[in-house]
Amino acid sequence: MQRVNVLSIQRISAEDRAKIEAVDPAIALTDAGGWYDGEIRETWPAFTTARYLSPGATGSGTREERDRLLAEAEVILGGWPFPLDLRARASRLKWFHQRPAGASNLLLGDLWGSRVVVTTSRGSGNTLAMAEYAMAGILHFAKGLHRAAVDRDAGVFDHRTYRPLLLEGKTACVVGAGGIGLDVGRLCAALGMRVVGTRRHPHPDQPLPPGFSELGGAGDLDRFLPESDFVVICCQWTPETTRLFDKDRFAAMKAGSVLINVARGEIVDEEALADALQRDHLRGAALDVYVGEFEHTPRSRLWSDPRVLITPHISSVSDQDRHGAINLFCDNLRAYLEGAPLRNVIDWERGY
CATH class of the missing domain: 3.40.50.720 (NAD(P)-binding Rossmann-like Domain)
Structure with missing residues (x-):
């Protein structure tokens, strides 16, 4: 099977990485979690970055290296917040999966309404x-x-x-x-x-x-x-x-x-x-x-x-992480490789 470039722009654990790579030998996974933090800090409201980015996080790599990673990606695993111009820079992108459950998280970026297949973790959160x-x-x-x-x-x-x-x-x-x-x-x-x-x-x-x-x-x-x-x-x-x-x-x-x-x-x-x-x-x-x-x-x-x-959007937080986003992503990744339908595809007109 032809190599499938999967890019994670959100930090993932070693366990999650192993799960993704175990789906199929054709998967070439690149973990770029945190690489885009500097761009996000410059383009998102300060209130957002103070809440969701590590203090002082400025990202990694050069702009050219980050652009190259996006340009080569066929599948992207993302979180929130994310690069707002992601679609424009990811010319080969066919599928984007976001770990949060809410489709409305993507309203601010250029993925919304695009031809890229976008899935969410609806129903698999905490x-x-x-x-x-x-x-x-x-x-x-x-x-x-x-x-x-x-x-x-x-x-x-x-x-x-x-x-x-x-x-x-x-x-x-x-x-x-x-x-x-x-x-x-x-x-x-x-x-x-x-x-x-x-x-x-x-x-x-x-x-x-x-x-x-x-x-x-x-x-x-x-x-x-x-x-x-x-x-x-x-x-x-x-x-x-x-x-x-x-x-x-x-x-x-x-x-x-x-x-x-x-x-x-x-x-x-x-x-x-x-x-x-x-x-x-x-x-x-x-x-x-x-x-x-x-x-x-x-x-x-x-x-x-x-x-x-x-309260400041903390209802999903607990001492036990039961978020099933990676398991859902892996199930969808198998379906993607087989050409089968994916779960939780956003219907742009419906809004989720």
Whole structure:
């Protein structure tokens, strides 16, 4: 078989390298993880590079050497952030796989909308860790724990403001019952909650996923919101889901309900969320993501509200790395060599 040049522009472990090389002798793998850090630092917002690049990282090799690696690559394994002009410099590129699950990560670069086949690690990330984060957000507000910091700052307890809820029998709505959402539903059900959910293409002829009592399409969201005590956003960010939660959706949500977002900030109209909190329509919101999270800190109207818990996109992080991106990449690499269809190919019109 003809040699296949595979370039990794994200750091990989020796174990991952061995997995990739073991797929087929035809694979010629080049590990250039960190080589492009200097370019990324010059072209991405400082807020992003401070978060995702090692301090002082300036990359490796000359510009000519980095260009040559891209120009020779037939397959590229990448992460986030990445060189924004990658497609223009990789003339032989046929397939790009990104380790993160979200297709929207690629919106800023020149790969988006190109003829290059692009796949993601959708469904193979640390989904259980993210589901546990969602449960933590649910419990945080269900038990009134957000009031503890308020009372500490005031130096006095206001017992009546806690208003703890019993989760058993409450309804959780999972928006986007994919890899993350399925784990969220399973954990909610384990606590005795009724679980409903939506996904873009439900299969009514198939059994319901574990823990779910009902699974509908996108059009069922408005039917579920008025009866849901907790709403957990797990869906992909696409043109269709941009500001999916606007003032009308917040008005439709059950009074005293809680919003959890572990997907992307752009799915929520943050002004509408702040307004819903201001009029006490919602009990609280736990946000692991927010609009512009890779460029600046959260808007003060939300960050200063004790009913809003905001974290810096850490829901997928844990002491155990169960990310399956490399295994998925290796499965797809075998399929690529055999001329078979790849999993998780981005549909540019659909947005994921």
